[in-house]
Amino acid sequence: MSSKFLFAALGLGFMLASCGNQKSEYDRFYEQDYKDSVSEAVANAPEPAPGTRTPSAPAQQQPAQEVHPGSKLIAGSDCTACHSNQQKLVGPAYVEVAAKYEENDKNREYLIGKILEGGAGVWGQVPMPPHPNLNKDDAGKMVDYILSLNN
Ligand code: HEC
Incomplete structure (x- = not known):
């Protein structure tokens, strides 16, 4: 699990947590900032190496x-x-x-x-x-x- 992904997840959490509140200049600035770093992190996330077990792997097995x-x-x-x-x-x-x-x-x-x-x-x-x-x-x-x- 890359630290970028963790950062993206934290950023997403921050965005969700700040939803619904009235937004100050400060909020909007940081929201945009986080949004950018989230999309950047997602865009730059490395492809898992072949054979790497991803969290979704068990779901492919039988019930x-x-x-x-x-x-x-x-x-x-x-x-x-x-x-x-x-x-x-x-x-x-x-x-x-x-x-x-x-x-x-x-x-x-x-x-x-x-x-x-x-x-x-x-x-x-x-x-x-x-x-x-x-x-x-x-x-x-x-x-x-x-x-x-x-x-
Ligand atoms: C370190 C890597 C490794 C591990 C761990 C491993 N295998 Fe293998 N296995 C191989 C390799 C390499 C071959 C091909 C051997 C050959 O060419 O004769 C193989 C071949 C096999 C074959 C085919 C045998 C044949 O002669 O055609 C079976 C069945 C198999 N493994 C089952 C298992 C099972 C079950 C386990 C766990 C208990 C296991 N393997 C663990 C590397 C591994």
């Missing part, structure tokens, strides 16, 4: 009651640092993984092993780190969720 248990586990783990559903980050997008692997026991076992033990060479030379603290059950739920994205 709370439909969240897949595997999706919750992924959200609570470090996976999100390197993976997203739709976009390649450090690792492949989950939709790409889902497109590559048919949903069957063999692929499930393989992907569980990959999450637990890590490895490289399938999508590039960057390695997927091992996850020794995850259990097989939870890794299985994550795989089920990832493979469910193939539709």
Whole structure:
């Protein structure tokens, strides 16, 4: 969150707070001043870098009651640092993984092993780190969720 944005938000608050009051020269001067700095801050706000999580990101996920248990586990783990559903980050997008692997026991076992033990060479030379603290059950739920994205 940039300090410019914070400043813009404060400026906006000031403007709103001063609405409805009878305005003095002083108010009008500062209102204009704040208005200028708000539009300037908005115009100059940097585009978020690709993969940056913005406050609106959770809203794009499914409604709370439909969240897949595997999706919750992924959200609570470090996976999100390197993976997203739709976009390649450090690792492949989950939709790409889902497109590559048919949903069957063999692929499930393989992907569980990959999450637990890590490895490289399938999508590039960057390695997927091992996850020794995850259990097989939870890794299985994550795989089920990832493979469910193939539709
Ligand atoms: C530090 C970055 C990083 C983190 C953290 C990470 N991954 Fe990965 N992941 C990768 C990379 C890089 C690959 C591609 C590996 C390869 O080419 O073999 C990958 C590949 C995968 C694949 C496909 C495996 C294959 O062989 O096709 C799955 C599934 C996956 N990750 C799931 C997860 C899950 C679930 C988590 C969290 C528990 C996670 N990843 C955490 C970087 C990461």
